[in-house]
Amino acid sequence: MSTSPIRHAAHEERASAAALWVRFTLDDGEGFGIVDGEAIAIHDGDMFAGAEPTGETVALSAVTLLPPVAPSKIIALWNNFHALASKLAVPVPPEPLYLMKAPSSIAAPGATIPRPASYAGKVVYEGELGIVIGRTCTGVSPEEAGDFIFGYTCVNDITAADLIAADPTFAQWVRAKSFDGFGPFGPVVASGIDPSALTIRTVLNGQERQNYPIADMIFQPHELVSRISHDMTLLPGDLICCGTSLGVGTMKEPTNTIEVTIDGIGTLSNGFVQ
Numbered sequence: 001m002s003t004s005p006i007r008h009a010a011h012e013e014r015a016s017a018a019a020l021w022v023r024f025t026l027d028d029g030e031g032f033g034i035v036d037g038e039a040i041a042i043h044d045g046d047m048f049a050g051a052e053p054t055g056e057t058v059a060l061s062a063v064t065l066l067p068p069v070a071p072s073k074i075i076a077l078w079n080n081f082h083a084l085a086s087k088l089a090v091p092v093p094p095e096p097l098y099l100m101k102a103p104s105s106i107a108a109p110g111a112t113i114p115r116p117a118s119y120a121g122k123v124v125y126e127g128e129l130g131i132v133i134g135r136t137c138t139g140v141s142p143e144e145a146g147d148f149i150f151g152y153t154c155v156n157d158i159t160a161a162d163l164i165a166a167d168p169t170f171a172q173w174v175r176a177k178s179f180d181g182f183g184p185f186g187p188v189v190a191s192g193i194d195p196s197a198l199t200i201r202t203v204l205n206g207q208e209r210q211n212y213p214i215a216d217m218i219f220q221p222h223e224l225v226s227r228i229s230h231d232m233t234l235l236p237g238d239l240i241c242c243g244t245s246l247g248v249g250t251m252k253e254p255t256n257t258i259e260v261t262i263d264g265i266g267t268l269s270n271g272f273v274q
Helices: 004-014 082-088 142-148 173-177 221-229
Strands: 019-026 029-036 039-046 049-059 064-066 074-078 097-101 112-114 123-125 127-133 149-156 183-191 199-204 207-213 239-241 255-262 266-273
Touching (some): 127 221, 127 255, 142 149, 149 255, 183 266
Antiparallel strands (some): 019 029, 019 183, 029 039, 074 097, 127 149, 199 255, 255 266
8 A cells, every 4th residue: 555645644734743543564463653754653552542652663665554443343324414415305314323334344454355245236435534432432422522532534434235225124234334344444543633624535446436525514523422422332443434425436347446535634545346
């Protein structure tokens, strides 16, 4: 994976004291740290609770990036953008509508994702903002929620679209979104940023397909964390995928490249092969 999208984001964010966290493998070992230009400042301890720099660095080009955190659960929003709700002619929901994706669906930045052998229908991309939880969180208010958010990441919420309504007696959201590889996110978690003014862009095979503002979100990140924390306890590393907007489409080519870019965070790039 090219390091330039990460490097660009790191340069933008240093002025606001943000940090771009990554996990990686190197020489059969795993590590984590903060991106600093073309290097990673290696840290030790717990990423979410008092991680300390070791003083060592490693070149980004020398490592293989992992998903930046390991969620115990992945929560994915439906109908969370005003523009998409208007296009679909569905009402704005009074509370967040969400499903769960299996943690086994996670794919690393740069990974190539194969079509599931058991499914022959349409597979679509969905570029999204992801919220990463940093502290155990239950029953918090929107005003408190920021203290429990570790940072933000890029998500491609891949979906086997034809499965959702295939059985008229039961909407198969979880199955449609939980095939192996259907949950890539990363390449970093950006802490110390306010995503409200940012824009999400999705590019499929070199053509821009999505370009929409996070400000159009029906339930903004702090409200989402608060509302969901009243339903279930959120744990450090848990991932909330904030939903998508206009421009979702099918990956039709034999080999596809999908890039989800959020300025200030970076670019998540993955392949999909039929």
